[in-house]
Amino acid sequence: MAIEYLGLSEINGPLVVLEDVKDAFFEEIVEFTVEGNQKKLGRITAVYEDKAIIQVFEGTDNMSLKNTHTRLTGHPMEIALSEEILGRTFDGIGKPIDGLGPITADYKANINGLPLNPVTRQYPRNYIRTGISAIDGLTTLIRGQKLPIFSGNGLPHDDLAAQIVQQASLGDNTDEKFAIVFAAMGVKYDVAEFFRRTFEESGVSDHVVMFLNLANDPVVERLITPKVALTAAEYLAFEKGMHILVILTDITSFCEAMREVSSSKGEIPSRKGYPGYLYSELATLYERAGIVRDGKGSVTQIPILTMPNDDITHPIPDLTGYITEGQIVLDRQLHGQSIYPPINVLPSLSRLMKDGIGAGYTRADHQDVANQLFSCYAKVGDARALASVIGEDELSPLDKRYLIFGNAFEHEFVGQGMEENRTIEETLDIGWHLLGILPREELDRIDTKILDQYYQPTEIDLTAEAKAEAESM
Secondary structure, three states: OOOEEEOOOEEEOOEEEEOOOOOOOOOEEEEEEEOOOEEEEEEEEEEEOOEEEEEEOOOOOOOOOOOEEEEEEEEEOEEEEOHHHOOOEEEOOOOEOOOOOOOOOOEEEEOOOOOOOHHHEEOOOOEEEOOOHHHHHHOOEEOOOEOOEEEOOOOOHHHHHHHHHHHOEOOOOOOOOEEEEEEEEEEOHHHHHHHHHHHHHHOOHHHEEEEEEEOOOOHHHHHHHHHHHHHHHHHHHHHOOOEEEEEEEOHHHHHHHHHHHHHHHOOOOOHHHOOOOHHHHHHHHHOOOEEEOOOOOEEEEEEEEEOHHHOOOOHHHHHHHHHOOEEEEEOHHHHHOOOOOOEEEEEEEEOOHHHOOOOOOOOOOHHHHHHHHHHHHHHHHHHHHHHHHHOHHHOOHHHHHHHHHHHHHHHHHHOOOOOOOOOHHHHHHHHHHHHOOOOHHHOOOOOHHHHHHHOOOOOOOHHHHHHHHHHHO
């Protein structure tokens, strides 16, 4: 039987304190009735003896210490789920906002998810094609992986997220079901509208589930949104046997909300003012990716975060890097050269890539091409540094070729159109075309048999190309 309490002890921002509480538990959902008619929801975030601290989702406007009735529901937060959620748009706590009415639920699921026994996890193998060469070719996304995008303010991570949603697939030769769960936290209205419009116009919205938490929504909802989205993803993956790609943007907004709520509670801050449990909170999100042995579905995550001041050592990217299996780093310098997507491939990495590419997955030469492109592009930096000291004219013919290769790599391989969807074969063929700029003896990361099969010298005008490269630097 639910107990109802009259009055509150304290109100502090989005938090309220209730005293003389019996049988309250952590994460329990609470219903408030304000002035006899206004309904609000909250959840218990801490219990001290007979005191309960409650986060109010809709904010504490109009609430006072005397006019509020509080009812403990006796259960944690749950969302209604069925296959009807595909193609629907929800707010940050899972309520439909697309005007199509409520969901007819198969069952309700706890947003905190069910614990997954590590022994039942299956090692991820197959890849997900994004159609973006810098990702598919060099930092391949594997089903069941968590691969974050490290961005910065003003960089086109929203465009990249929208493009991945439009283009992502399991490849050409498969009949397995694939869907996308997209969650936006703390985004402005125009950004939310951009995503909604882009998905509708491209015709992909029927297999996308959207959760939108806007910048003017209560801060507390921001903490719930990724958990709600991942619960929907787990339902579609493990109950309905689908392969789900979850895109979460922006994790920085989630962490800022956590810092704000933690400060309201009066907790002692840790690094940069964030709470000490930032790591464990991020881990509870990221670790909900994976594949269950003998199950049909998978949950793959691409969390997007903006690094404050482009600082990769900031606590949010730092802790994210500990938990996740690689990262895709966007670069401001490439963006300044009008290269889209501005992915800096050298600090980017996919730790699970090696087992999901090659013969039987993508193409036999994939690993060798990726290794060689990384190696050659790293040498481009040395050639550019030397050119800045002694001048481009004084470089050796080989160094000039590396300058040309670097320029072509950034514009032709990394750079592509916002609506350009490349297959794995097209990506690798572009890679071979670029490697043909360099002499064969420089390609020391590729097996001789593969070189014999694919290597073709690319004809270039050394003088003209090097001059163009020098002008672009």
